[in-house]
Amino acid sequence: MELRTLRYFVAVAEELHFGRAAVRLHMSQPPLSRAIRRLEDDLGAQLLLRSAAGVALTPAGGVLLAEARDLLERAARIRGRVASAAGPAVLTVGLLGDSSDPAVTRLAAEYRGRHPGVEVRIRETDLTDPTCGLRAGRVDVALTRGPFGADGLTVRELRADPVGAVLRADDPLAGRAGLTLADLAGRPWFQFPPGTDPAWQAYWNGGEPREGPVVRAVQECLQAVLWSGTVGIAPLGHDPAAGLALVPVADMPPSRVVVAWREGEESVPVREFVRIARTVYGG
Incomplete structure (x- = not known):
C-alpha cells in the first residue's frame, strides 16, 4: 500500500462519492476508481459498496479508514521530526513571471514573520511553465495560476480574478x-x-x-x-x-490563483506555506 493510494481511499470514504473525491483530489475519476480497485485487490477485501447514488463503506472499509487516517497522520509527524533533525529548513518557492500581485508581498511578510528560521529561495519562471518548475523538481511549492494538468500534483485555489x-x-x-x-x-x-x-x-x-x-x-x-x-x-x-x-x-472564466506542490511531498515548510497562503488570499 502506498500513502498516495491511502489518501485516495480516505477522500472517497469521506466524500462517499467518487466524483466529489476526484474533484477534491484534483484528478479525473477513472484513475481514482482504478486505484481503489487495485487497493481492494491488494487487500483481498471489498472496501466500498458502489451504487448509482454514490458509495458506502463496508465493515472492512471502515476499519481501513480509521487505520489510514492514523497512518497518514503518523507519516506527517515523521516528516516533521526528520525535517527538524535535519537542521535549518530550506523552501524553494516558484513564482510565475507575474508577481506584481500585492498579496505576494503580504504572504512573504507573513511567512517570514512566522518562520524566520526557514530559508526561502525564490525561482521566477516565464509563462511557458505554469507549474514554475514543480514537475522538474526545481521548486518545492508553486504560487501560480491555473489551469494546467494536475496529474501527480496537489492544487489548491486561492483566488479567482476576472x-x-x-x-x-x-x-x-x-x-x-x-x-x-x-x-x-x-x-x-x-x-x-x-x-x-x-x-x-x-x-x-x-x-x-x-x-x-x-x-x-x-x-x-x-x-x-x-x-x-x-x-x-x-x-x-x-x-x-x-x-x-x-x-x-x-x-x-476567471484566472485562478493557485498554490501547488507535488503529491505526497508536503513537508512542514510546504504545509505552512500553503496554510499561510490560504489565509492571506482568503482561499
Whole structure:
C-alpha cells in the first residue's frame, strides 16, 4: 500500500462519492476508481459498496479508514521530526513571471514573520511553465495560476480574478465598457511555444484555437499588443502599460490563483506555506 493510494481511499470514504473525491483530489475519476480497485485487490477485501447514488463503506472499509487516517497522520509527524533533525529548513518557492500581485508581498511578510528560521529561495519562471518548475523538481511549492494538468500534483485555489482583453489604446474596441469573445474573433492572439501545457494555452486563447506571435513572458505579450495589435489577456487588477487598455471580457472564466506542490511531498515548510497562503488570499 502506498500513502498516495491511502489518501485516495480516505477522500472517497469521506466524500462517499467518487466524483466529489476526484474533484477534491484534483484528478479525473477513472484513475481514482482504478486505484481503489487495485487497493481492494491488494487487500483481498471489498472496501466500498458502489451504487448509482454514490458509495458506502463496508465493515472492512471502515476499519481501513480509521487505520489510514492514523497512518497518514503518523507519516506527517515523521516528516516533521526528520525535517527538524535535519537542521535549518530550506523552501524553494516558484513564482510565475507575474508577481506584481500585492498579496505576494503580504504572504512573504507573513511567512517570514512566522518562520524566520526557514530559508526561502525564490525561482521566477516565464509563462511557458505554469507549474514554475514543480514537475522538474526545481521548486518545492508553486504560487501560480491555473489551469494546467494536475496529474501527480496537489492544487489548491486561492483566488479567482476576472480578466480582460489587453488592446492598444487606439484600438476601436479599447473604449468599450466590456467585450465578449465574439468581439475578438479573427484577431491574432499570443501563443506559447510547442510543448506548453495545452490546458494553459487553451485558457489564454479563450478556449479556441488561435494564431498569433509566440511569446514567453508578460512583457513579450504586451509588446506583441503594442507592435502587432495582438490580443492579450490579463487579470483586471493589473494596470495596463502606457499605450494599452484593459477591457473586461464578460464570457471568459476567471484566472485562478493557485498554490501547488507535488503529491505526497508536503513537508512542514510546504504545509505552512500553503496554510499561510490560504489565509492571506482568503482561499
